Amino acid sequence: MSFRRAVEMTGTSILLFATAALIATSGCSGGGTSSGTGGAPGTGGNKGIGGHVGAGGMNGTAGAGMGGGAVMPTCTPIAADANNPVIDDFSNGTTNFGDGTTTVSGTLLQFNGAAPDLGTGAWVIDQDVTGYGDSGVGIDFQSCPESDMSAFTGLAFDIAGVITAAASTPADGGVPAQRVSFQVSTAEDDVASNYDSQSNFAPSFGQCVPVSGNQYDNTCTTPQVNVPIAAGPTLVTKSFLWSQITGGKGMPNGRATPNPAKITHLRWIFPFDGMTPFHIKLTIDNVRGLTAGGTPDSGTPPPPPADAATDAPTD
Secondary structure, three states, rough: OOHHHHHHHHHHHHHHHHHHHOOOOOOOOOOOOOOOOOOOOOOOOOHHHHHHHHEEOOOOOOOOOOOOOOOOOOOEEOOOOOOOOOEOOOOOOEEEEEEOOOOOEEEEEEEOOOOOEOOOEEEEEEEEEOOOHOEEEEEEOOOOOOOOOOOOOOEEEEEEEOOOOOOOOOOOOOOOEEOOOOOEEEEEOOOHHHOOOOOOOOOOOEOOOOOOOOOOOOOOOEEEEEEEEEOOOOOOEEEEHHOOOOOOOOOOOOOEEEEEEEEEEEEEEOOOOOOEEEEEEOOOOOOEOOOOOOOOOOOOOOOOOHHHHHOOOOO
């Protein structure tokens, strides 16, 4: 299976698996319970990321079945400030950033559950990828799990990395292309809470209703863009307008590109094909919003680039 097809088939599954492996929990309060009766049994689902099975065969239960409505959080998303474009420069040495009240706030996660390595003031990932459970890292926004980034025209980050064979890679296995997939998840493309068996119907801003009723049926997919990587040592700035991050198709009201007012997750997905293991060493730094005008960054952090508030897209 190609990397692109794997991501298309499992984009939502990857996000749902990652949500279940959160390093820190959201401070958002629940918004009541579903009022519908138990939903009809689901049909057989595709196998999700990390060996989790889709919503197939799930019988609705009172208050949580597919017959009830999606449960929305009661909290209010934080709006980004164009005058403070740096989302996280990883300089505080902790997995959480922001104050949870007035600034865009979130937590870091690694899909394999390892604690993020922030000892150099950047996020360093150095691991084997042997299954989908190892195949990415990301940011989830807190304390309300959605952020309004409409003050920005897009997003940027600094990155360097290399993919090599793992000790368990077959001699004829080779390694995938030197790239990762940057995913920007938004509420319209996230599966609605009453279809999300992975998070056990926890309140969410998800609005996508899977056509088949199965959360893994490929009708809730996440906008993304492929990002080439090089070993460095200098980090390279990659910046993208919202219009350059494509492929979303939430149902029924999803859009191909991210809705900047409803950002829920950022992900860097590794090109695992479902079969051949590999090793990835990746450094990510200075995740930030773009505003109109200016010149692309030179890519030599830390500290965060002085012109981070006036970036232009480079890809």
